[in-house]
Amino acid sequence: MTIDRDASLLGRTPGLPEEHFAHDGLIxxxxxxxxxxxxxxxxxxxxxxxxxxxxxxxxxxxxxxDPTCRAIGVEQRADRAANARTNAANLTLPGQFEVREGPVAELVEDLPSPDAIFIGGGLTAEIAERCLGVLPPGGRLVVHAVTMEADVVIAALHADHGGELFRLGVETADRIGRLRGWKPARTITCWNWTKPPA
Structure with a gap:
């Protein structure tokens, strides 16, 4: 794990390598x-x-x-919430990233209004519709999914609301005996949506 709260060591460009985070492999x-x-x-x-x-x-x-950006993470599993808190303490400024533990469907009711939302786990049609409703005009929603069940939800959201729908595949170099080859990661279904003006 790395400690770089003010981004002076690793910079501000998104996509910090995984070795800088506390995680259980699902990141x-x-x-x-x-x-x-x-x-x-x-x-x-x-x-x-x-x-x-x-x-x-x-x-x-x-x-x-940006040092003025803030985030609230919601995580149901206690061990993952603990990792998120460790990462918040090590990689963001104090007070920037708050982690709330519990079911997403319950906790979103009490969160302050967001400017953007990312759904990376626990996607349901009900949670997505709640997110669509709470965003202000110009607010952004990004949903990533790896399961067929979530793909069905995303396909329906795209059909009903438009936005950008695409799949993302990443392959990394890996050993095949004494040679090297490409090892694919799970394909990600991505839906990006911006709320239109009122």
Missing amino acids: TKHPVRAVALAGLRPMPGELLWDLGTGAGSIAVDWCRA
Whole structure:
């Protein structure tokens, strides 16, 4: 793990390598995170909801984009919430990234209004519709999914609301005996949506 609260060591560009985070192996990988942050477009003073935050890597990269950006991560699992808190303490300024522990569907009711939302885990149609409703005009929603069940939800959201729908595949070099080859990661289905003007 790395300590770099003010981004003076690792810079502000999104997509910090995974070795800088406390995580259990389930973390949004840095190339995918960079694509997510491009859709979220953090701007000074804005607040992100990172739902299903896991290790908090999306929220960390959001906060590092500008010292006035803030994030609230929601995570149901206590061990992952603990990792997210460690990453917040090590990689963001004090007070920038808050982690709330519990079911997303319950906790979103009491969160302050966001400027952008990332859903990386626990996607349901109900949570997505709640997020669409709470965003202000110009607010951004980015949803990533790796399961077929979440793909169905994303396909319906895209059909109903438009936005940008694409799949992202990443392959990394790996050993095949004494040679090398490409090892694919799970393909990510991505939906980016910006709320139109009122």
